Amino acid sequence: MERILMMNLASLKLRQLSPAEVLATLNDMVCDDVTEDVVSADMSVADYAAILWADHTTFRWCEQRRIRTLGFALEAAFQLRNVDWNSLLYPMRERRLGELCGQLARIVQAPAIDPVVILGRPCLTAGAFLTFKSMLERSGLPVNGLAPSTPAASLLQPGREAVWTAIRQLAPGLVAQLHLPAHWSVWLFIVGGTSFVLGWFGLWWLAAKAAALISLRGVRDGRRGIRHRKLGEIVTVRDLTRVILVHHLLNSDRTALLGNGT
Numbered sequence: 001m002e003r004i005l006m007m008n009l010a011s012l013k014l015r016q017l018s019p020a021e022v023l024a025t026l027n028d029m030v031c032d033d034v035t036e037d038v039v040s041a042d043m044s045v046a047d048y049a050a051i052l053w054a055d056h057t058t059f060r061w062c063e064q065r066r067i068r069t070l071g072f073a074l075e076a077a078f079q080l081r082n083v084d085w086n087s088l089l090y091p092m093r094e095r096r097l098g099e100l101c102g103q104l105a106r107i108v109q110a111p112a113i114d115p116v117v118i119l120g121r122p123c124l125t126a127g128a129f130l131t132f133k134s135m136l137e138r139s140g141l142p143v144n145g146l147a148p149s150t151p152a153a154s155l156l157q158p159g160r161e162a163v164w165t166a167i168r169q170l171a172p173g174l175v176a177q178l179h180l181p182a183h184w185s186v187w188l189f190i191v192g193g194t195s196f197v198l199g200w201f202g203l204w205w206l207a208a209k210a211a212a213l214i215s216l217r218g219v220r221d222g223r224r225g226i227r228h229r230k231l232g233e234i235v236t237v238r239d240l241t242r243v244i245l246v247h248h249l250l251n252s253d254r255t256a257l258l259g260n261g262t
Contacts, residue, residue, distance in 0.1 A: 012134065014109040017172065021251050022078075022101040022108060024173035029077055031176040038176075041098030045070070045089050048097055063092060076161075077168060078108045110169040111135060113248050128170075128245040129237070135166040148238035152226055155237065171247035177228050 017025075027039045030051045039048055049070050064086070071085030088103055089095055113131050115122035129148055137143045139162035146155075155163050156178075167174055226234045234240050 012111040012131065013114060015112040015252070017105055017108045017110055018251070019098070019101040019105040021110075021172040022104045023097060024176070024251075025077060025168050026097060026101070028168050028173065028175035029073070039097060041096065041101065043097045044093050045095040045097065045100060046092040049092065063090070066092065074104075077165065078104065079165070079169065080108065083107075110172075112252075113170065113245060124245055124249075125238070125242055128248065129241040132166060132170060132241055132244060135169070136162060139166065146237065148236060148241070150237045152234045152237055152240045155240070156226055156234075167244060171244045172251060174244060174247045177247075178226065178234075179228075 030038050067089045113128045115124045116126040133143050228243050
């Protein structure tokens with residue numbers, strides 16, 4: 001296998017990911033707000049690609065082109081270069097994710113979180129924040145004004161892929177545990193579409209009732225904000241880095257136990 005070059009992580013302390021963490025990262029790439037666990041070790045690479053490419057347009061391509069496209073997505077997720085994806089992914093219908101994760105775990109590394117000494121005492125939460133901030137800065141995002149008190153919603157936007165990549169690297173499996181409220185435009189579209197369909201059939205009273213109920217659901221969803229399925233609400237970047245730290249430590253403990261054979 002060709003030499004793997006990690007991008008943008010040269011000065012950060014790195015750790016090796018376990019196959020379970022690699023699988024959790026693959027799950028983070030395709031999970032939604034309804035389904036927590038989407039993939040499994042016995043799923044084929046072809047089935048995983050079908051979930052990743054929900055529109056199925058890529059299935060009109062030849063298998064070699066699909067392998068290259070999936071390879072690009074995995075390179076972005078794991079910050080890899082110079083990987084022979086054909087040897088790892090072909091044939092897609094026979095290759096299983098468990099096998100792929102085992103092979104990737106040999107070459108994939110991610111930043112480790114070390115404590116930062118504050119007033120003579122080590123602080124892991126501060127270390128998590130500084131590591132996360134450093135990763136965002138290396139990806140090109142402006143972080144001069146980023147502080148622990150910064151609202152988490154300003155970072156956790158659907159289009160900010162650098163943020164999600166950093167979270168997936170630091171805490172594989174965390175993205176699947178997060179709930180983000182839908183944008184107001186999504187609720188507006190649902191209200192408008194529902195009202196139009198019901199109004200088309202002359203059910204104006206039902207359209208008004210449906211619009212009110214959907215709007216109320218949207219307001220409640222927005223008020224609930226960003227939250228973790230088990231650890232509660234995430235308001236600030238401090239909350240986010242604490243949740244990242246919890247997942248990071250749990251993953252590290254599991255890796256250590258597997259390494260000790262227990």
